[in-house]
Amino acid sequence: MISFDEVCEIVSQEISKLDWNKTPNGLYAPIEYILSLGGKRLRPAMTLMACNLYTDNITQSIYSALGIEVFHNFTLLHDDIMDNADIRRGKPTVHIKWNNNTAILSGDVMQISSYQLMTETPAPYLKQSLDLFSRTAAEICEGQQFDVEFEKMNHVQADEYIEMIRLKTAVLIAAGLKIGAWIGGASDEDADLLYDFGINIGLAFQLKDDLLDVYGDEATFGKKIGGDILCNKKTFLLINAMNVAKDEDLALLNAWLENNNPTQSAEKIQAITSLFTKLKVDKICEEKMAYFYDKAVAKLDKLSVDTNKTQELRNLAQKLMSRKD
Amino acid sequence: MISFDEVCEIVSQEISKLDWNKTPNGLYAPIEYILSLGGKRLRPAMTLMACNLYTDNITQSIYSALGIEVFHNFTLLHDDIMDNADIRRGKPTVHIKWNNNTAILSGDVMQISSYQLMTETPAPYLKQSLDLFSRTAAEICEGQQFDVEFEKMNHVQADEYIEMIRLKTAVLIAAGLKIGAWIGGASDEDADLLYDFGINIGLAFQLKDDLLDVYGDEATFGKKIGGDILCNKKTFLLINAMNVAKDEDLALLNAWLENNNPTQSAEKIQAITSLFTKLKVDKICEEKMAYFYDKAVAKLDKLSVDTNKTQELRNLAQKLMSRKD
Numbered sequence: 001m002i003s004f005d006e007v008c009e010i011v012s013q014e015i016s017k018l019d020w021n022k023t024p025n026g027l028y029a030p031i032e033y034i035l036s037l038g039g040k041r042l043r044p045a046m047t048l049m050a051c052n053l054y055t056d057n058i059t060q061s062i063y064s065a066l067g068i069e070v071f072h073n074f075t076l077l078h079d080d081i082m083d084n085a086d087i088r089r090g091k092p093t094v095h096i097k098w099n100n101n102t103a104i105l106s107g108d109v110m111q112i113s114s115y116q117l118m119t120e121t122p123a124p125y126l127k128q129s130l131d132l133f134s135r136t137a138a139e140i141c142e143g144q145q146f147d148v149e150f151e152k153m154n155h156v157q158a159d160e161y162i163e164m165i166r167l168k169t170a171v172l173i174a175a176g177l178k179i180g181a182w183i184g185g186a187s188d189e190d191a192d193l194l195y196d197f198g199i200n201i202g203l204a205f206q207l208k209d210d211l212l213d214v215y216g217d218e219a220t221f222g223k224k225i226g227g228d229i230l231c232n233k234k235t236f237l238l239i240n241a242m243n244v245a246k247d248e249d250l251a252l253l254n255a256w257l258e259n260n261n262p263t264q265s266a267e268k269i270q271a272i273t274s275l276f277t278k279l280k281v282d283k284i285c286e287e288k289m290a291y292f293y294d295k296a297v298a299k300l301d302k303l304s305v306d307t308n309k310t311q312e313l314r315n316l317a318q319k320l321m322s323r324k325d
Numbered sequence: 326m327i328s329f330d331e332v333c334e335i336v337s338q339e340i341s342k343l344d345w346n347k348t349p350n351g352l353y354a355p356i357e358y359i360l361s362l363g364g365k366r367l368r369p370a371m372t373l374m375a376c377n378l379y380t381d382n383i384t385q386s387i388y389s390a391l392g393i394e395v396f397h398n399f400t401l402l403h404d405d406i407m408d409n410a411d412i413r414r415g416k417p418t419v420h421i422k423w424n425n426n427t428a429i430l431s432g433d434v435m436q437i438s439s440y441q442l443m444t445e446t447p448a449p450y451l452k453q454s455l456d457l458f459s460r461t462a463a464e465i466c467e468g469q470q471f472d473v474e475f476e477k478m479n480h481v482q483a484d485e486y487i488e489m490i491r492l493k494t495a496v497l498i499a500a501g502l503k504i505g506a507w508i509g510g511a512s513d514e515d516a517d518l519l520y521d522f523g524i525n526i527g528l529a530f531q532l533k534d535d536l537l538d539v540y541g542d543e544a545t546f547g548k549k550i551g552g553d554i555l556c557n558k559k560t561f562l563l564i565n566a567m568n569v570a571k572d573e574d575l576a577l578l579n580a581w582l583e584n585n586n587p588t589q590s591a592e593k594i595q596a597i598t599s600l601f602t603k604l605k606v607d608k609i610c611e612e613k614m615a616y617f618y619d620k621a622v623a624k625l626d627k628l629s630v631d632t633n634k635t636q637e638l639r640n641l642a643q644k645l646m647s648r649k650d
Contacts, residue, residue, distance in 0.1 A: 027470040078433060082426040101407045101473060104429060108403060109466040111433065115440055116459045119452065126452060127444065134441045141434040145352040148426060 001309055002052050004316045007045045014062055015041075015069065018113075030094045030106040031113070034073050037089040042205075042320075043173055044069040047180035049313055050194050053305050054184030060122050061183040064129060067117035068176040071133075074110040075140055077103055082148060090222060111137075125182045136175040143167025156234045158243070162203060170202025193299045200296035201317050207289040208321060210235040214273055215282060220324040226269030232257050236288065240281040241272075249275060293321055326634055327377050329641050332370045339387055340366075340394065343438075355419045355431040356438070359398050362414040367530075367645075368498055369394040372505035374638055375519050378630050379509030385447050386508040389454060392442035393501040396458075399435040400465055402428055407473060415547060436462075450507045461500040468492025481559045483568070487528060495527025518624045525621035526642050532614040533646060535560040539598055540607065545649040551594030557582050561613065565606040566597075574600060618646055 002010075020032040044065035051061040079085070080093040081103050087093065095103035121129040146164040150156045178195040186194070212221055213228045214237060228235050245253050256271050276282055296317055300310045327335075345357040369390035376386040404410070405418040406428050412418065420428035446454040471489040475481045502519040511519070537546050538553045539562060553560050570578050581596050601607055621642055625635045 024467060024470045024474065026474060027467060078429055081429060100425075104403055104406060105466055105470055105473075108432075108436065109463050111436055112459050112462045112466065115455070116463075119455045119459065123452065127448065130440070130444045130455075134437050134444065137437045138434050138441075141430055141437065142349060142352060145349045145430055148430075149349065149351060 001312050002049070002058065004045060004049065004312055004319075007048045007052075007058075008041050010048065010058075010062070011041045011044045011065065011069070014066055018066070018070075026098075026102065027106055027109055030077070030098055030102055031110050033097070034077055034088070034094055034110075035070070037091055039073070039089065041069060043072055043176045046173060046198070046313075046316070047176035049316070050177040050180030050186075051184035052180075053194075053303070053309050053313075054181065054186050054190075058184075061180045063117045063120035064179050064183060065176065067114045067120075067133065068172060068179075070110060070117060071114035071137060071140075072172060074107050074114060075144070077107040077110060079144060082144070087223070121179065122183055125179070129179045129182060132175050132178060136171045139167045139171045143169070143171075150234050153234075155242070156239055158236065158239050161234065161236055161239050165206040166199060166203060169206045170199045173202040173205070174198030187304060190303050190305070193302050197296045197299040197313070200292045200299065201320065204289045204292035204296065204317075205320050207236055207285055207292070208323065210237055211282065211285055211289070212324070214276060217324060222325050226265075226273070229269050229272045230265055232260075236285050237276050237281050238272075240284050241276055241279050244279050244281065244284075245275070249279060289321065293317065326637050327373070327383065329370060329374065329637055329644075332373045332377075332383075333366050335373065335383075335387070336366045336369045336390065336394070339391055343391070343395075351423075351427065352431055352434055355402070355423055355427055356435050358422070359402055359413070359419055359435075360395070362416055364398070364414065366394060368397055368501045371498060371523070371638075371641070372501035374641070375502040375505030375511075376509035377505075378519075378628070378634050378638075379506065379511050379515075383509075386505045388442045388445035389504050389508060390501065392439045392445075392458065393497060393504075395435060395442060396439035396462060396465075397497060399432050399439060400469070402432040402435065404469060407469070412548070446504065447508055450504070454504045454507060457500050457503060461496045464492045464496045468494070468496075475559050478559075480567070481564055483561065483564050486559065486561055486564050490531040491524060491528060494531045495524045498527040498530070499523030512629060515628050515630070518627050522621045522624040522638070525617045525624065526645065529614045529617035529621065529642075530645050532561055532610055532617070533648065535562055536607065536610055536614070537649070539601060542649060547650050551590075551598070554594050554597045555590055557585075561610050562601050562606050563597075565609050566601055566604050569604050569606065569609075570600070574604065614646065618642065 015035055018035070020028040020035075022028045047065035047068055048058045048061055051058045076088060077094050080088055081095045081100055085093050086096050093103075094106065098106075115133075118130060118133050119126070143164050143166070146160075147168060150160070150164065174195045175198070177198040178191045181191040181194045210228065213235070214226065216225055218225050228238075232238070241253060242250075253272070253275055256268050256275075259268060297314060300313060301307075303310060340360055343360070345353040345360075347353045372390035372393055373383045373386055376383045401413060402419050405413055406420045406425055410418050411421050418428075419431065423431075440458075443455060443458050444451070468489050468491070471485075472493060475485070475489065499520045500523070502523040503516045506516040506519045535553065538560070539551065541550055543550045553563075557563070566578060578597070578600055581593050581600075584593060622639065625638060626632075628635060
């Protein structure tokens with residue numbers, strides 16, 4: 001089996017080979033820029049790893065894997081406009097470095113590029129891969145729409161939040177795994193199991209992200225801690241805190257949610273973090289994360305391939321749960 | 326042969342059958358809205374007509390035709406944000422009726438929908454149709470980028486303008502024709518000829534649009550006459566006027582271009598229209614339009630099908646040149 005690190009190296013090399021030196025440069029330069037900012041390359045790596053469970057010839061799934069990654073980065077580009085985000089991976093976002101119109105139009109052509117790559121899926125799997133890719137792409141937009149709508153709602157239920165992150169984060173990981181498995185020659189049963197593995201590990205991954213945003217170490221996390229707290233983002237932590245907080249804890253939480261004074265940012269982060277810890281919502285989140293992680297790994301156990309073949313995916317799943325960034 | 330009117334009726338019926346009653350409604354309602362505003366349905370109609378040159382069974386090209394039309398409407402949605410356009414087909418644009426973020430995200434999912442439709446192209450033609458569709462889609466974005474860049478440039482050459490409208494308008498008409506021809510069973514030679522017909526009729530169509538925007542009748546054109554003049558849009562008329570105007574004509578033209586006083590809008594439209602007529606740039610534009618129209622029709626003459634079969638496309642081309650809206 002090819003290791004996760006080796007697979008990431010292949011993905012990085014292939015991404016750097018994509019040619020964005022096209023006319024008009026103003027349209028294509030932002031694509032090269034956002035792809036150069038890096039990222040974990042988790043989605044394409046998992047696509048290749050799923051393929052590798054069934055064949056040594058993983059190069060046949062490389063374009064599909066790249067299509068998944070380019071689509072993911074396209075969503076970041078448009079989401080950053082909608083979320084008014086200035087910084088992405090420590091660098092100015094595209095709509096800040098250029099402008100909104102450029103971010104819209106370069107994003108559009110980036111989405112087209114993702115389809116161009118996905119259309120290179122080997123012929124026997126082309127139609128089904130494109131159907132799954134499009135359905136997944138639409139679901140990601142639905143997830144983003146729910147995310148935007150949640151920010152204007154007073155109360156969001158925990159299960160509504162889980163459904164939102166399933167759409168916004170988990171389905172693309174799952175679709176990449178399923179497409180990779182198909183290309184490798186997996187049975188439909190195995191492809192479905194890998195899809196379910198992707199959904200559950202994607203949910204656990206996003207909950208870990210919510211935890212890191214509050215409890216992470218700024219130096220290793222790579223972005224400011226407490227960003228979600230400062231914008232009152234209805235994460236799994238905040239939703240649960242609103243549910244379990246009573247009396248003075250609830251009053252204090254609400255007071256801080258209403259306080260958006262920028263000079264008190266540090267105090268707000270500290271106060272809400274302390275409340276989360278006191279209310280044990282960090283534990284609730286960790287338990288939910290462990291629940292999805294266990295469900296994910298159980299799917300791998302059911303695959304028709306030898307257990308040793310799935311070891312790299314198991315290691316990766318483990319690594320994602322204990323990660324610091 | 327099925328007539329243009331019959332084909333348009335089929336397209337309208339099929340568009341009305343598309344289901345946008347999906348969750349979240351805030352994401353899908355703008356798509357239903359923009360598609361309900363109508364339009365000429367020229368692109369899907371021509372896709373079906375090209376297919377009909379080679380087979381009576383045109384239903385096999387309907388989803389590809391709809392994919393072309395949904396993509397076209399998606400570009401309008403995002404272009405209207407970039408162009409700050411408030412009105413489209415007499416109704417508020419999506420970013421005005423809703424907001425910018427909705428217009429971005431609904432546009433994104435609309436682009437995905439166009440790919441979902443295009444992926445229903447019959448299997449033997451799927452890969453080549455998707456490749457052409459994606460290349461065309463990217464070219465449309467390139468055309469829009471050039472259009473945006475031209476507005477900030479002091480001088481644009483007539484041939485640069487023609488290349489921009491080729492990308493922004495003509496290639497999608499051409500791609501629809503070619504895909505329809507392929508699905509019908511056309512030879513590659515015929516499919517290429519129909520593509521070239523589409524490019525040339527698309528260029529003539531856009532030049533006619535430029536003329537109607539200045540010389541049209543507001544009642545039949547359906548939008549305000551002089552819109553291009555008021556925003557100093559570098560159309561084929563203005564580019565040629567800048568080239569041929571001398572001395573006091575040039576001074577007068579420049580003075581009006583610098584005058585953006587909204588209380589003098591009517592005078593500006595009247596003055597620049599008079600200058601266009603005096604400088605005979607309307608004639609230059611009509612000649613160029615006739616040049617592309619003749620080139621387009623010459624492509625139809627070379628097709629391997631009986632001349633009587635191409636009569637509906639000839640009638641349509643003629644109608645587009647003499648149209649009032």
